[in-house]
Amino acid sequence: MAEYQTDNSLKGYKIIVIILAVVLAALTYLYFTQVMELKGDRQELMVQRDTLVNRLTGIMIDFDSLKTENDTISANLILERQRADSILQKLQQERSLSYAKINQYEKELGTLRTIMQNYVRQIDSLNTLNQTLVQENLTYRRNETQLRLRAEMAEERATELDIKVQQGSVILARNISLLALNKNDKEVTRANRAERLRTDFVLTANELATPGDRTVYIRIVGPDGYLLANSSDNVFDYEGERIAYSASRSVDYQNDDLGVGIYYNGSGITSGKYSVSVYMDGKLIGSNEIILK
Numbered sequence: 301m302a303e304y305q306t307d308n309s310l311k312g313y314k315i316i317v318i319i320l321a322v323v324l325a326a327l328t329y330l331y332f333t334q335v336m337e338l339k340g341d342r343q344e345l346m347v348q349r350d351t352l353v354n355r356l357t358g359i360m361i362d363f364d365s366l367k368t369e370n371d372t373i374s375a376n377l378i379l380e381r382q383r384a385d386s387i388l389q390k391l392q393q394e395r396s397l398s399y400a401k402i403n404q405y406e407k408e409l410g411t412l413r414t415i416m417q418n419y420v421r422q423i424d425s426l427n428t429l430n431q432t433l434v435q436e437n438l439t440y441r442r443n444e445t446q447l448r449l450r451a452e453m454a455e456e457r458a459t460e461l462d463i464k465v466q467q468g469s470v471i472l473a474r475n476i477s478l479l480a481l482n483k484n485d486k487e488v489t490r491a492n493r494a495e496r497l498r499t500d501f502v503l504t505a506n507e508l509a510t511p512g513d514r515t516v517y518i519r520i521v522g523p524d525g526y527l528l529a530n531s532s533d534n535v536f537d538y539e540g541e542r543i544a545y546s547a548s549r550s551v552d553y554q555n556d557d558l559g560v561g562i563y564y565n566g567s568g569i570t571s572g573k574y575s576v577s578v579y580m581d582g583k584l585i586g587s588n589e590i591i592l593k
Contacts, residue, residue: 325347333352340396342397344449345397345398345399345402346397348402349391349394349397349402349405350497351400352391352405352406353388353391353392355409356384356387356388356391356412356432357388357411357414359384359409359413359416360381360385360388360557362416363377363380363381363384363400363416364381365524366416366419366420366423368423368426368427370423370426373422373426374420376419380412380415380416380419383412384412386522387405387409387412391405398553402442405457406510407581411452424504429558433472433582445491453472456472468585469502469506469508469510470509470581470585471506471509471514471553471585472503472504472506472585472586473501473502473503473504473516473578473580473585473586474501474502474586475500475501475502476499476500476501476576476578476587476588477499477500477501477588478497478498478499478500478520478574478576478588478590478592479497479499479500480493480494480497480569480592481494481495481496481497481498481500481563482494482495483495485498489593491569491570491572491592491593492569492570492571492572494592495562495565496563496565496566496569497520497528497563497564497569498561498563498564499518499520499547499561499562499564499576499578500560500561500582501557501559501560501578502557502559502560503551503553503557503558503559503560503580503585504557505555505556505557506555507555509511509555510555511553511554511555512551512552512553513550513551513552513553514550514551514552514580514581515536515548515550515551515580516547516548516549516550516551516560516562516564516578516579516580517536517545517547517578517579517580518545518546518547518548518564518576518577518578518579519543519544519545519546519576519577519579520546520547520574520575520576521574521575521576521577522568522569522570522572522574523571523572523573523574524570524572527544527546527565528546528564528566528568529544529545530546530564530565530566532544534548536548536579536582537582538579538582538583538584539568539582544580545562545579547562547563547564547565548562549562555578569592570592571592571593572591572592573589573591574586574589574590574591574592575587575588575589576588576589576590
């Protein structure tokens with residue numbers, strides 16, 4: 301009986317040992333399975349972290365590439381760039397990674413990406429607006445230049461027209477002659493017998509000229525090359541200078557041909573070639589050379 305009980309005890313111990321061995325094997329399997337899973341999860345988390353690092357680096361490069369002259373946007377870009385750099389440093393130094401933390405980093409990265417895309421749109425809109433303003437400014441300047449050129453051309457044409465009108469309004473003297481007269485105003489055949497000289501001419505008709513009173517001046521240069529003049533005070537304005545004249549006369553010009561005779565009373569009348577010039581309105585309006593015998 302005792303031997304039977306001993307065999308039963310041994311069988312019981314064997315069963316217990318077998319059970320314990322099975323349990324230990326199961327626990328060992330579970331342990332190694334969990335360890336492998338943890339290793340797999342760790343590797344997966346590291347891969348995801350590296351992916352996040354690369355994406356964050358790309359976003360930071362994108363922030364650096366954004367350029368704008370808008371001070372407010374530039375300041376905000378600097379802040380977001382610093383925020384991205386802070387997240388990157390925190391992610392690289394993370395020692396207890398988990399899927400929850402990876403998801404949190406994913407959300408922050410998505411927020412940064414959305415913010416950056418928003419700034420891209422703002423900068424594109426500003427650039428488009430600036431280009432439009434630049435084009436409008438160029439168009440305005442081009443139009444302004446064209447208007448200025450047209451104004452200058454119109455002014456030049458007006459000046460040319462004014463000059464032509466002024467030139468066209470000049471009253472000319474024609475048929476200029478010089479006669480030697482005695483004291484009775486009779487023409488003499490010998491100049492040395494003359495008491496005075498008379499210059500005859502016609503002021504030509506000109507509808508462009510302003511009618512009214514005029515003073516006509518004559519300059520008579522004798523054969524010796526000297527101006528015949530009775531006084532050094534007899535001067536008039538011509539091209540910005542005061543020059544002497546031989547004789548003068550006031551006339552009433554009414555745009556029609558007007559015959560004029562101006563007398564010079566003085567000594568020194570001799571035979572030879574005389575040069576006679578007629579002036580009016582500050583202009584030389586006619587000249588001629590006459591020989592007196």
